[in-house]
Amino acid sequence: MRRWGWVCVVGLLGVAACKKDVPAEVPDAGVEETGPSALTEKEPNERPDQALPIPRDSVVTGGLTAEPNKLDEDWYRLAPGTPRIADVTVTGLPGGDVKLDVYDQDRNRLVGVNSEGEGKGERLPNLYVEKERWLVVSPARKGTGGAYTLEVKYRQPNDGEEREPNDRAVDAAALPLGQTVTAFLGHSGDEDWYRVELPGPAMPEGEVPAVQDSGAPGATPEAPGAPAPGSTPAAVPPPSVPDETPVIDDNAAPSPEGTFGGGEPPAQPTEGATPTAPGELAGATAAQAADAGLPPPEPEIPSVALKIELSAVEGVRPEISVLSAAEAPLFTLQGKEGEPLALRNIGVRATDRVVYVVVKGGWTGTGKAQRRTYNAQVPYTLTVSQEEAGAHAELEPNDELLKATPLTSAGFREGFLSPKSDVDHYVLTTREPVLAKVELSGVDRLDLTLSMVEPPQGDGQKETVLLKANDGAIKEPERLNNVACNGTCYFRVEGSFRKVNGKFVKDFENADQPYRISVTTVPDNGGEEREPNNTADRAQDLTPGKAVRGTVYPAKDVDFFRVDLSDRPVRTAITATLLGILKVDVGLYLHRVQPDGKLTLVQTSDRAKGDLPETIRYSAEPGVYVFEVRDAKNREANFQDSYQLTVEEGE
DSSP: OHHHHHHHHHHHHHHHHHHHHSOOOOOOOOSOOOSOEEEEOOSOOSSGGGOEEEOSSEEEEEEEOOOSSSOOOEEEEEOOSSOEEEEEEEOOBTTBOEEEEEEOTTOOEEEEEOOSOTTOOEEEEEEEESSOEEEEEEESSTTOOEEEEEEEEEEOOOTTBOOBOOOSGGGOEEOOTTOEEEEEEOSTTOEEEEEEEOOOOOOOTTOOOOOOOOOOTTOOSSSTTOOOTTSOOOOOOOOOOOOOOOOOOGGGSOOOOSOSTTSOOOOOOOTTOOOOOHHHHHHHHHHHHHHTTOOOOOOOOOEEEEEEEEOOOTTOOEEEEEEETTOOEEEEEEOOTTOOEEEEEEEEETTOSEEEEEEEEOEESSGGGOEEOOEEEEEEEEEEEEOTTGGGBOOBOOSSGGGOEEEOTTOEEEEEEOSTTOEEEEEEEOSSOEEEEEEEOOOTTOOEEEEEEEOOSSTTOOOEEEEEEOOOOTTOOEEEEEEEESSEEEEEEEEOOEEETTEEEOOOOEEEEEEEEEEEEEEOOSSBOOBOOOSGGGOEEOOTTOOEEEEEOSTTOEEEEEEEOTTOSSOEEEEEEEEOOSSOOEEEEEEEEOTTSOEEEEEEEOOOOTTSOEEEEEEEOSSEEEEEEEETTSOOOEEEEEEEEEEEEOO
């Protein structure tokens, strides 16, 4: 019995040892995916129900039959199982032109790619496949064919990247303000549409906003702007906040000390104080109009200024458009090939809740070689945000007089010169005759020019530059003094020309630092010169015995004043006295206006004695005379101090 007991113990230990040596069972994980599947096209495959399925990364070997009467089509079904981004590439046909087309399950064509030409392949780098898509490889022309290789790579969709197709408003990707999207201009016909929802105006506490149609696709009366069932939800706009205009350092636009046209200086805001709100300016203007017995001015339509930043892509000439919810163009600009775009103060109406930003490749080449630029290898980035300047921002596009940004008679605007060819126009509208001082701050890297422009006076006519200030160099401000405005006046801000390699070009831009254009006005009481008065036909009428003051600014400024003695029966003795100013050696010149309008110089007083007075005494025959005031050396200017001219009759 004892022997049998030991045998049992030994046997049990042996069994335990055997169990320990047996490896544990591992569940079957299936076939491991070590690379793309190698597939071969199978005919017939001319219809969706015959399409070769491609559920994972694959390389397909196929061929197209050259048929004289029709195009051979090879259909493939992209079905990754879960939402994926597909990168699709097909090699070129020997001696032929291959194309790619994408269809939905109802055989609606979504995308067509045919950019490269004969013997070259095509690529669609970011096709979004939510469930399934049908891909068709075919020759571009009948009678061509040959072998090709089709490669499909899938990847996980990422937030912040474009999903093709998005070439229509209904397919536009939601782009929240301040966020960045990464995308491709992958072929010559590629257009990328983005839907930008603007924040609504702030409502007083407790007030319920009225229900409005936002213009959003799929909006319903119950929830305006909400997508219809089954549609892709748009980005939710951030909650509305009051427009809190930031305090802007007045040092960026220094105002000269001293008098305005020789009078008391206009009231200036305290340094560091918050600028006057647009509503306060509008209220003050309306009150002044009421006091003068004039109808109140029309309310200005509120606007929102956007900042659009587009990165550079080699070989692509970018084109950006901003469209309203009704797809009406608000702004369009083409950049330069391979260069980024930084667009500032793109103006859209605040009443618009939705705008579309469209990016595509601009045209290059001429004739038959003309084509839209693209790059399927390098992505771009796009960011759309709201400008911080708020109601004080310029509103692009304002490159034409008809699109000029409004100026107030006691306010300012902030603008950017970007790109280099940018030109900004502003319009000042007054209800009574005023004299305006227009000041333009300096900006790093910019040499600015400030002009007063007169619109065309008839069909086929061109606009006229009445005044131009370009005294300053880079970073230096520009000014226009004593500008007479009674109704509507237009001003232009642009980069100055400079000579580079023998050519005059505009190569100034700064998309980071804004300039500030400000206007202050005083009533026109006849005691100040009225610019423009730099030609005899624009000469200001003088009243004998009444003094008039003016400035010699900008450099080479010439001021003409008119005295009409044509109704006098005999000679008239006149005495003209010009009180000088610092820095400028003012000269006084008397001309007689001939019947043909030409001027004849009859007397001069230009001793160039600094601020000492100049005097002319002359016995004038009946006729029309003009006095000319300018720097005797024609090289200095003084925006701060005013000369004084008085003409008296008699000895």
